[in-house]
Amino acid sequence: MNELMIEAEGIRKQFGDLQVLKNIDLEIRSQEITSIAGSSGAGKTTLLQILGTLDTADSGELRIGGKNINGLKGRKLASFRNENIRFIFQNHRLLPEFSALENVLMPAWVAGKDDRITRDRAAGLLRDLGLGARLSHRPAQMSGGEQQRVAAARSLMNSPAIVLADEPTGNLDSGNADTLFDLFLELRDREGQTFIVVTHNQGLAARGDRTVFIRDGMIIP
DSSP: OOOEEEEEEEEEEEETTEEEEEEEEEEEETTOEEEEEOOTTSSHHHHHHHHTTSSOOSEEEEEETTEEGGGOOHHHHHHHHHHHEEEEOSSOOOOTTSOHHHHHHHHHHHTTOOHHHHHHHHHHHHHHTTOGGGTTOOGGGSOHHHHHHHHHHHHHTTOOSEEEEESTTTTSOHHHHHHHHHHHHHHHHHHOOEEEEEOSOHHHHTTSSEEEEEETTEEEO
């Protein structure tokens, strides 16, 4: 059995009078794809943001790779996040003045990686997502679905240990949604990456290693 990658215990989160997460206990094992499913307002995105250290719980403990995240603040927390975690959002947030290839290369440039190696990886990720003919296209020259796939490739560029995806296929048709999930499966097997995917798509959720259901801020059997 794979080792634990994420351990969340007693996670609670409240916004005003609304208790969004209610004593969440969750374990995520490395090299697995965990789907998080539930209706709108159930707390899925809030939980994803806490697991990804973009937000903090009101109470509870979070450990990632055995490290207690509760004790990390400011730059130390940001550094840990940048080294270990990447996100795929439904809003692609591409840089409009750069090509698809350049957008995907951006995380590698920031990390100071060898451009000769990273260009091959970036182009390969785009080809895997059916965008081999779009490498030089800027976002305005691509459809919304194509832009979303470029954003996904960008998040996968530096081979992060953990990829958190919030409705990553929301803007994609069924064929491209399957292609993106196929890539998740390939990277899990080839590079040992861990994926947590929030999705309303029950068919895609079922393709992961397991599905966690949330209702009214609680994990249900």
